[in-house]
Amino acid sequence: MIEIKDVRKKFGRKTVLDGVSFTANRGEITCLIGINGVGKTTILNSIMGLTPFSKGEILINGEKINKNSYEKVTFIPDAITMLPQMTIAEAMQFMDDFYNSWNQERATELLGFFRLKETEKLSSLSKGNSAKVNLLLGLALDVDFVLMDEPFSGIDIFSREQIAEVFTSHLVEDRGVIITTHEINDIEHLIDKVVLLDNGVVLKQFNSEEVRASEGKSVVDVMREVYKQ
Numbered sequence: 001m002i003e004i005k006d007v008r009k010k011f012g013r014k015t016v017l018d019g020v021s022f023t024a025n026r027g028e029i030t031c032l033i034g035i036n037g038v039g040k041t042t043i044l045n046s047i048m049g050l051t052p053f054s055k056g057e058i059l060i061n062g063e064k065i066n067k068n069s070y071e072k073v074t075f076i077p078d079a080i081t082m083l084p085q086m087t088i089a090e091a092m093q094f095m096d097d098f099y100n101s102w103n104q105e106r107a108t109e110l111l112g113f114f115r116l117k118e119t120e121k122l123s124s125l126s127k128g129n130s131a132k133v134n135l136l137l138g139l140a141l142d143v144d145f146v147l148m149d150e151p152f153s154g155i156d157i158f159s160r161e162q163i164a165e166v167f168t169s170h171l172v173e174d175r176g177v178i179i180t181t182h183e184i185n186d187i188e189h190l191i192d193k194v195v196l197l198d199n200g201v202v203l204k205q206f207n208s209e210e211v212r213a214s215e216g217k218s219v220v221d222v223m224r225e226v227y228k229q
């Protein structure tokens with residue numbers, strides 16, 4: 001489980017996270033929702049230890065984040081961070097050299113799942129295929145948690161559908177996934193838990209299936225109620 005406990009973060013005098021608390025479980029997809037600039041990426045960076053936060057704590061499987069946390073959690077950013085002149089095969093080799101947790105078998109399966117060609121250069125990929133390679137590089141690591149910043153942003157509907165499909169496949173299995181988005185429609189059916197953010201705080205967190213079963217409301221219905229108050 002990832003536990004975010006009362007995390008506070010300021011950039012200069014601006015308070016971006018003002019006591020954020022929520023949990024994300026293995027085997028579930030947790031979705032952080034909020035308008036641009038609400039602090040979603042800052043939360044992911046904090047979990048990865050990339051951004052120091054001023055107060056609060058973050059635990060991964062009960063342990064405070066530390067220099068070995070990257071063995072349990074990986075961050076898939078919203079754009080490929082590999083050199084553009086690399087081919088997909090070279091990028092995969094780079095990951096294999098760099099990470100003990102690289103799972104070549106899963107990488108090969110993901111390559112087939114996304115119908116990507118190993119010989120293609122990263123610089124020549126379409127936006128959709130670029131997003132898929134990015135996902136492949138993150139999902140092929142044997143880690144408990146995968147964090148993704150806006151995996152659906154700016155890509156066509158067919159790529160979005162294919163990416164959505166991977167989340168329900170064995171390729172994600174029992175791992176915990178945290179996704180940020182400000183567009184819920186594409187992934188509403190996939191997500192287990194929703195965390196609604198605004199003004200540096202969590203306005204509401206809920207299990208989407210439970211709310212649907214007990215109150216007959218969709219995630220968007222709840223968002224309307226919470227954000228229109």
Ligand SMILES: Nc1ncnc2c1ncn2[C@@H]1O[C@H](COP(=O)(O)OP(=O)(O)OP(=O)(O)O)[C@@H](O)[C@H]1O
Pocket residue numbers: 011012016034035036037038039040041042043182
């Ligand atoms: N390194 C930084 N220095 C100063 N301010 C920053 C820095 N990083 C983020 N911010 C500010 O913190 C706030 C939250 O940014 P963040 O990127 O976490 O938001 P977000 O919810 O992910 O937004 P988006 O949906 O646009 O990706 C913004 O106002 C941003 O300008």
